[in-house]
Amino acid sequence: MKVLVTELMWNDGMEELKRNGYSVDYDMELGRKRKELLELAPNYDALIVRNETKVDPELLDAAKNAKVIGRLGVGLDNIDLEAAKERNMPVIPAIHANATSVAEYVMAAMLDAYRPLAEADADVRRGNWDRKFFTGYELNGKKLGLIGMGEIAHRVAKRANAFGMETIGYDPFVTPFDHILAETGVRPVETLDEMLAEADFVSVHVPLTKVTRHMINKEKFSLMKSHAYVINSARGGIIHEQDLAEAVQSGKIAGAYLDVLETEPVQRDSLLSQIESIHLSPHIAGLTDESQSRTAMLIAQEVIRVLNGGKSLCAVV
Template sequence: MAPKVLISDKLSDAAVQIFRDRGIDVDFMPELGKDKEKLAQVIGQYDGLAIRSATKVTPSILEHATNLKVIGRAGIGTDNIDKDAASKKGVIVMNTPFGNMITTAEHAIALMFAVARQIPEASASTHAGKWEKNAFMGVELTGKTLGVIGAGNIGGIVCDRARGLKMKVIAYDPFLGEERAQQMQIEKVELDELLKRSDFITLHVPLTEQTRNILGRENLAKTKKGVRIINCARGGLVDEEALADLLKSGHVAGAAFDVFAVEPATENPLFGLPNVVCTPHLGASTTEAQENVALQVAEQMADYLLTGAVQNALNMPSVTAEEAKIMGPWIKLADHLGAFIGQMTEEPIKAINVLYDGYAAEMNLEALNCSLIAGIMKPISSEVNMVSAPLIAKERGIQISTTNQTQTGAFEGYIKVTVVTDKRERSIAGTVFSDGKPRFIQIKGINIDAEVGRHMVYTTNEDVPGIIGTLGMTCGKHGVNIANFTLGRKEAKGEAIALLYIDEPMPMQAIADLKATGLFQQIKPLEFDVA
């Protein structure tokens, strides 16, 4: 029997035809996604569900999806899909991360032109019959320095377009290597230098704990007087109130925003300010982009339903159903190990070396590698998933090496990952216990036994009295409950580490209080996807 797909949002006729041409039975019901009850009634008939943003795939919908194998989202964002619930049901969630790259990059360039020449205000003035020819004095882009925060897929296109406009392009991106920067013909710099030198700054990073308010009040104050700031990436990357203050003071000459901390944005500190251009999240809103993502999701879903091939999956690597049952906890462990390294590493990664020991060495190492690499890169790039991670790592010049060996220690199997940068090597190892839960068993060569929690704090210090008390008292002072507390050291009075599993994120003031004690060399809050 031919697979059956439901399209419950508006997709192009060409996408519908792709399913039919591939021999898949498809029902095109573009208004159904808005009716949760009707969708729940019919979803059990289908092997695949193709959607945009209107359809909300909730746990209750998935409970009725007795035959569903794959959900395809035409676009990048998948907030309208409960991925944890889908994973538990064994449903693959795919998106199309590359279909709107050019469109978003072009919107950033368009906003840069608009704010450079005050086009929206000049247009409104002219429509009003004022003819204020001398009121709108702009600046040229030619010869100006563009600072690009995030030189991945979209940021890379912006770099290329800006070079064509004869701009000097500098970029801050912890995962951008010198060789890749040379290939792109741009200059790689640290963030402070970018802030100091840039005439225009454009952001192209995901919203993570590392990037939230990357242009906060302190960093905005470091910018060059007269800078213009463009954000087509994510709301929350810029402190909008601080930016409004600097616009009013004249330190920042202009801003152009397509995304906001709260959307829909009906009010915002930037609204109504002179030389601030605002658009309602239009980065992907072109006919071409919408067509591209629709065609791409149809091809991906058809490939999976007919051949088992998986592309751009967000919740599952390329493994068979039988492998997935056995490897599930190990795939999660690989993701946790990668996430630890990724959150700890702030400089460009040159190499990732992975050692699989014992039982782990007998598994599908390609799938484990995909999960591990995705874990490393996700803190800086939302475009990464378990399928695309190796390709993106290759594009960035990161060397991946894998070694497998027979059982050598107390554990039946374990995974150890070492990341190499120009400044250091950093390593962590983990295993899966008989209860199916991943554990960290070694960090920096120091043996530990740490359960992985959603919110954690990692510290390094000299092995001296008072560390446990200081950590406990500080957490208590700020109302942070410690679920688990793991310590390790190389030798008495030597280097020591602590790993706290806490019930809520550690407040920044608590981190500041710990730093003020002078007892710690490093204090790092960490987040893990433990669902």
């Protein structure tokens, strides 16, 4: 059987497929080569994608011999789940495999906001010694607001607790006995507006849907503290980028850390990239060596399970 990998995948996952007798073809840029992908798809028993490959009805029909789609990550907005379900095509995301890495990214963003060591290093190398300018703030005692309280938010909350932060969360689907509340001490709030008004940092942990698209917009920024930061390691489109730029430029909020954008990669004329207190990274929150090894191995093993006639507990359709 043959497996086609269309985007970046750590080698240990591909080696796991090969050890189990599967032929693997790998092109980390194939997700961007639509015509070539559609021509190749009928030749494979499984496709493994990341977030750039558009898995729509056209591709699913082209992949007429495929029995499973593996997703190297957890976001599913690039995959038409209804179309996959109609074609009896299991879709397997790497559930929780990169949660720790994303949680550590959020902590790194908050630490950078309050203690910008890279900027201090650059300033010292220019011959300066400005201790007053680089006097920062403590995370201890500050309030972190979580939008969405799933597994990643749970791990963020645990780490924030270790820094002495107070954590509040908004998620209408979380019950009082869910882990994040029962075990981590996050205080739930009833409305998003309430959370935004209280938090010193706001971290986004929800999928991109019709409901969540642009849920953080001009109206919401007006509720936030002027010294607050927003952190988005979830999906571009949840934050209204033009409204964010205006909010930061006008001093309504202090800044932002964006790992995801509505259009990736960032456009050369993007206003966001021209604002110093909006910090951009290339969709790397979940990309650490450890998380990518876990992701690759999980997807490889679950794809093997399905190709061998079994069912994956990670499958979403």
